[in-house]
Amino acid sequence: MAPELHVVDAEVFAKVQHAFAEALGLDDDEVEMDAKVIDDLGAESLDFLDIAFRLERTFDVKIPRGGVEAAARDGLVDGEPYELEGVLTARGLEALREAMPEVPPDEFHEGLKTAEVPTLFRVATFYRLVLHLMAEAEVRAAG
Amino acid sequence: MSELPRFAFLVHPLSGLHRRVIGVRRGYLPMALGADGLGAPAGLICRPVVPGVAEGQVVSVPLLPDQMIGDQVVALEAMKRAVEDLDVNAVGLGSLCAVVAGRGTGLVDALDGRGPPITTGASATAWAAAENTLAVLRARQARTVALIGIGGAVGGAVARRLVGADVRVLAVCKGRAQVKKAARLGAHGVTLEEALAGARVLVGASTNGGLVDPDALSEGTVVVDVALPATLSSGPRPAGVIVLAGEAVTLPDGWRRGFWGWLYHGLAGYGPWQLYACVVEPLVMAVTGRAAPFSLGRQVDLDDLEAFAAGAAELGIRPRLAHGWREIPVGRLGGMDAAPALPGPAT
Numbered sequence: 001m002a003p004e005l006h007v008v009d010a011e012v013f014a015k016v017q018h019a020f021a022e023a024l025g026l027d028d029d030e031v032e033m034d035a036k037v038i039d040d041l042g043a044e045s046l047d048f049l050d051i052a053f054r055l056e057r058t059f060d061v062k063i064p065r066g067g068v069e070a071a072a073r074d075g076l077v078d079g080e081p082y083e084l085e086g087v088l089t090a091r092g093l094e095a096l097r098e099a100m101p102e103v104p105p106d107e108f109h110e111g112l113k114t115a116e117v118p119t120l121f122r123v124a125t126f127y128r129l130v131l132h133l134m135a136e137a138e139v140r141a142a143g
Numbered sequence: 144m145s146e147l148p149r150f151a152f153l154v155h156p157l158s159g160l161h162r163r164v165i166g167v168r169r170g171y172l173p174m175a176l177g178a179d180g181l182g183a184p185a186g187l188i189c190r191p192v193v194p195g196v197a198e199g200q201v202v203s204v205p206l207l208p209d210q211m212i213g214d215q216v217v218a219l220e221a222m223k224r225a226v227e228d229l230d231v232n233a234v235g236l237g238s239l240c241a242v243v244a245g246r247g248t249g250l251v252d253a254l255d256g257r258g259p260p261i262t263t264g265a266s267a268t269a270w271a272a273a274e275n276t277l278a279v280l281r282a283r284q285a286r287t288v289a290l291i292g293i294g295g296a297v298g299g300a301v302a303r304r305l306v307g308a309d310v311r312v313l314a315v316c317k318g319r320a321q322v323k324k325a326a327r328l329g330a331h332g333v334t335l336e337e338a339l340a341g342a343r344v345l346v347g348a349s350t351n352g353g354l355v356d357p358d359a360l361s362e363g364t365v366v367v368d369v370a371l372p373a374t375l376s377s378g379p380r381p382a383g384v385i386v387l388a389g390e391a392v393t394l395p396d397g398w399r400r401g402f403w404g405w406l407y408h409g410l411a412g413y414g415p416w417q418l419y420a421c422v423v424e425p426l427v428m429a430v431t432g433r434a435a436p437f438s439l440g441r442q443v444d445l446d447d448l449e450a451f452a453a454g455a456a457e458l459g460i461r462p463r464l465a466h467g468w469r470e471i472p473v474g475r476l477g478g479m480d481a482a483p484a485l486p487g488p489a490t
Contacts, residue, residue: 024294025441030320042294042321046242046350050441053215053245065213 009131012059016127019054023047034102037121048118055126061133068125069117072099088112100125148197148429151229151259152422153222154188154237154411155204155211156180161410165203168403180205181217185225189404193458194397197430201407202229204240211239219244219253226250227258232432235425236263237411238371242350246296247439262428262436264421266448267455269300271420272346272369272389274452274462276301277308279344279365279387282477287311289338291355292348293330294321297369300443301348302328307445313338335359346389347374360384365476385476388465390420396459414468427454 017031024031024041037043043051052063064070072095073082082092093108096117102124156162159177166174169186183205191199204211204221211218222244226234236247241263244250251261276288288305292298293314302312306329314330315338316322322332339345339359345366347355352372357380360366364381368374369389394417400408408415413422424437431454437447455461464471 022441024320025296025299025324026320030323035320036318038317040318040320042317042324044292044294044350047294049212049215049243050245053243053249056215057245057249062216 012131012134013127015058016055016123016130019058020051020123020126023050023054031123033122033124033127035123036119037123037125038119041123045118051126055130059130059134061130061137063129063133067129068099068121069096069114072096083114086113086115088114088117102128147195148432149231150197150199150233150235150425150429151226151231152199152201152235152237152425153185153204153225153240154201155206155208155240157208157238157410159207162205162207164406164410165205174205179210180207181210185221189400189407191401191404192399193395193426193430194399196395196397196458197426199426200229200231201404202226208239211243215243215249219249222250223253223258226261227254229259231259231425232429233425234259234261235421235428236261237421241265241421246441247436251439260428260434260436261439262424263438263440264424265296265300265438265443266451267392267420267424267427267437268369268390269297269304269443270448270452270455271392271462272297272348272367273301273304273308275387275389275391275464276305276344276346276367277310278462278464278473279367279476280310282473283344283365284477285342285344287313287342287344289313289315289342289345290330290348291315291335291338291346291374292350292370293325293328295348295350296438296441296443298346298348299324299328300445300448301346301369302330303445304448305346306330313341339364345374348389349374353377357381357384385466385471387471388417388419388467391417391463391465392420392423392455393459393461393463394418395423395426414465416468416470417463417465420462423455423458423460424451427451427458427460430454430458 017028020031021028035041076095080091081089097108102122103120185202185204188201188203204225247261247263290312293302305312312330313333314325315335316325316332325332343361343364347368347370349370353376355375357375357378360381362381363383366386367389437451
């Protein structure tokens with residue numbers, strides 16, 4: 001069962017929706033919070049570039065390459081492998097699950113390949129990433 | 144200075160070897176020796192000319208594909224530096240230059256009204272792919288195609304043009320949004336298996352490479368491929384399967400390119416006797432005196448595509464049925480199908 005996704009900032013989400021719609025040639029209302037970016041919205045590999053570029057410009061943030069996976073790797077203790085020969089380890093799966101709470105837990109199954117991780121991405125994944133990056137930027141600006 | 148219309152085509156090296164060659168061309172030692180190029184200025188590769196009609200230049204930013212997608216802000220800045228001082232009537236974008244930073248829109252915004260008009264090449268690519276597909280269908284007396292990549296600018300435009308030519312388009316769709324889009328364009332949203340079972344002409348226009356296992360194709364299938372990486376994954380192909388370079392077009396009448404132009408034709412993969420359609424989009428734009436791009440951002444407008452087609456015809460540019468560099472005689476493509484509705488794969 002999918003975790004419940006609450007829109008905590010309607011203005012931010014509307015902008016995220018619009019960025020996806022522009023990048024994928026869709027109407028804004030077709031971009032739902034729990035939509036799978038690849039399987040539901042039909043995004044292709046290069047579309048992620050466009051999505052990232054539009055989000056960066058809209059919110060004045062910098063989306064790091066491999067953003068979500070990088071966060072998952074950061075959650076691992078030194079020496080703990082995230083993946084072995086392209087397949088996520090048990091700890092890698094756990095770290096990724098923590099990094100993407102919007103994805104139903106059963107989708108982090110044993111044998112998941114790193115190349116398959118983008119198929120898990122929801123619109124909510126990017127929405128949460130944007131909120132996180134905006135909060136980081138605010139902290140930097142304040143400090 | 145010549146009064147002829149001028150155009151430019153902006154590219155990036157596809158490999159470290161390409162970048163070294165560009166370094167040699169420009170006499171820029173660090174690049175020739177393999178420096179990473181991040182701080183290097185853009186440089187001229189070659190000056191193609193259509194005598195009495197237009198003068199062109201192919202210009203390269205120094206970034207490799209990984210660098211282009213690794214930091215789009217850096218890529219955008221490099222592209223802006225490369226084009227803002229070009230004294231040309233139109234600039235076309237090649238390879239990832241046409242993809243990063245919002246498919247040309249970021250570059251237009253960054254130029255903020257300065258510099259020449261920008262066009263991405265998508266109209267030309269869609270036109271060539273659609274026309275090459277129609278040529279295959281005519282040779283086979285068929286009217287059904289399978290299409291992968293309807294979500295993209297090129298795939299969507301190809302679908303619309305084929306539907307407009309009374310072709311039945313079986314569009315491979317993922318998710319509700321794509322099925323809706325296919326219906327809007329007059330295509331039929333289907334699974335990959337259904338598409339391959341229903342047609343022996345496949346148009347590949349996705350940006351995801353290797354989507355189709357060659358084993359899944361029926362004997363004699365023709366793949367009109369504009370996808371990068373290629374639509375078919377590696378492996379042996381069933382008998383008679385032909386893969387055509389979907390965006391191949393003939394050279395403009397009188398096309399002259401010089402030594403570096405010949406080398407560029409080879410390194411870019413066009414070969415000696417053809418170009419990819421995106422290269423000629425800024426040429427047609429410059430020659431027709433058009434200020435508005437034929438394509439920019441996500442959408443390709445069919446009126447723009449038709450305007451490009453008319454301008455290309457004036458210059459003697461025609462779609463070219465080619466496997467790699469080699470032209471394929473139409474006769475080799477026909478004879479496999481006679482009925483509009485095609486049988487599924489042999490079992």
